[in-house]
Amino acid sequence: MKHMLKGALVALAISNFAQAADEKPEIKTPPMLSALEEEGGTIHDRWKINEHLNGFSLTIGMDQLIVYATADGEYVLNGSLLDKSADDLTPEFSKKYLPEPSFDGVVQKLEASKWIGTHNQKASRQLYVIHDPNCPFCKKAHESIMEHQYTAKSGVRWIPVAALGQSSLEMAAALLESKEPMKLQDDFNKGYHPSEAEITASKKNMQDVMDNTKLMKLLRISGTPAVIVVEDGTVKKIITGFQRGDILTALGV
Structure with missing residues (x-):
């Protein structure tokens, strides 16, 4: 059910924005969201967008979501x-209605x-990449990062994950097994895939890759690459996606 919910996409033209913050209309929980609550999900807040549509902020497992439900509760x-005006309202709703992420213990988990x-x-x-x-x-x-291996003021710690399936799992495990992992990643960039012998030799690392992937979800990171900047034992910034300028600035080059 979680995957069905995340897979849905809606782009609606809404002219009547959310009601004033001091108004608290009664909004019933749609059956689908009630089922998610029974499975361990948490609804943090709910608000009326207009007479046809309501908003909900919720956490499902490691994922935080803003979802929308028709007023009759039939569709989510x-x-x-x-x-x-074709402005996306979801980021604003996320900022307003989702709880701030906690970084307690994150540095220890990264290390x-x-x-x-x-x-x-x-x-x-x-920089944990x-x-x-x-x-x-x-x-x-x-x-981009490896171009500055010997001039950067910051260190880099690559955390390989398997966000894209079995092939990624095999390749990430091979990186952890390799004596020259950055050279191997260069080969991957050129289309190389581990041989059967390499896959067999690196199978012991697959659980580590799966644990890394779980950590990614724990940090509410939904895509790669993501760079977590840690300085003096504190998370300073998370750079999501390939933001070359931000990454190089964090590197100190």
């Missing part, structure tokens, strides 16, 4: 909600994950 939709260290490992600032070996934007991030 997840995705972009556009007003008459305990299975990562590959490059650049200046003695630096007070470390969550990447999938199959992800095209991760490949761009890898190339």
Whole structure:
């Protein structure tokens, strides 16, 4: 049910924006969301958008979502909600109605994950790069970051995950097994895939990759690459997607 909910996408023209904050109309929970609550989901808030549509903020597992339900509760939709000016209202609703993410214990979890260290490992600032070996934007991030391996002021710790399926799992496990993981990633960028012998030799690392992938979900990161900037033991910033300028600034180049 969770995947069905996340897979739905709606783009509606809404002219009547949400009611004033001090108004608290009675909004019933749609049957689908009630079922999600029974499965362990949490509804944080609800609000009336107009007479036809209500909004809900909720957490399902490691995912935080803004969803929309028709007033009769028959349909629940997840995705972009556009007003008459084609502005997406969902980011604003997320900021207003979802609880702030907590970074308690995150640094310890990052340090305990299975990562590959490059650049200046003695630096007070470390960039934890969550990447999938199959992800095209991760490949761009890898190339950009490795260009500055010997000049960056920050360290880099690569956390390979399997966000894109079995092939990614095999490739990420091979990276953890390799004595030259960055060279192997270069090969992956050029289309290479681990041989059967390499897959067999790296099977012991697959659980570590799966644990890394769970950590990605725990951090509410839905896509790769993602760069978590940690300085003096504190999370300073999370850069999502291939934001080259932000990444290079965090590297100190």
